[in-house]
Amino acid sequence: MSETEPAIRIESLCKTYAAKGVEPKRALDDVSFDVPRGQIFGLLGPNGAGKSTLINILAGLVVKTSGKAAIWGFDIDQHPRNAKLSIGIVPQEILFDPFFTPREALEIQAGLYGVPKDKRISDELLAAMHLTDKAHAYSRTLSGGMKRRLLVAKAMVHSPPILVLDEPTAGVDIELRQQLWAYVRGLNQQGVTVVLTTHYLEEAEELCDRIAIINHGKLIANEPTRQLVARAQDKAVVVTVDRDLTQAPANACFDRIEVKGERVLEIGYRKDKVNAGEVLDALQKEGFGIVDVSTRDPDLEDVFLSLTRENA
């Protein structure tokens, strides 16, 4: 493939789940986007948005209804084997044969991918996932966090250029989350393209170069993270005033106002309409002296809410 070709290309992808006696469910509706090579790409969306469906189509576990997908330049219909070899997928559900040890599980997985014995990296993967001392324990004796790390190791046995993590931190404690992200960042620095799906906007904001958002099966955003965050227009100032508040003052330039404490107000405003200075002036005109001010920048949560609201 050429240097400029994306790691993943999705074109007009549709999926309708149909079963006898139940209403057909359109899980993906004409979704198109590219995952550029070398990036950490976030796929965001609320529960049931269609993220797992998309990942499972790439994994060859769900058959698409129409549209195209190519992984590392390999069309999933025309070159399914090469497409599969180019991607490692960490599934959302933890599924293992409980009787294999982590090391055996990795060796079996490598065998399935046709990795020759002298090219296997089971021990490196166990070390990277802090599982060396569990290499020979039964999988069923591992903690939830250890199982999740083993799943990441399993996805990497064939050293794919793309790693996909489907909700990798659901139910994972903070320490493991940090470890997982350190590993993912490390892989990315070595050139691995990473795609992760998440509900956690903060996580996506912190990690991802680019973010796509799906809602009800439709792509509603696909932009560099910084650009996406900059689109949020809702800002807020938290103001401490010089006297006790009996009720929140009203003014046309406040989008919303909330009494947060005896003398503390949070005022929401739209940065495309007014600036913080005008909001504070308005407050002073209402007769308040200002003792202290802090502003809250919009984050992805705000973007997400406004985009999903617009598309509702």
Ligand SMILES: Nc1ncnc2c1ncn2[C@@H]1O[C@H](COP(=O)(O)OP(=O)(O)OP(=O)(O)O)[C@@H](O)[C@H]1O
């Ligand atoms: N096998 C199936 N049969 C019928 N409907 C399904 C099937 N799998 C998923 N769906 C439906 O398709 C829609 C998209 O589901 P999907 O699991 O892709 O969403 P998601 O974004 O991954 O959500 P979550 O974050 O909860 O996993 C949902 O409405 C879901 O109920």
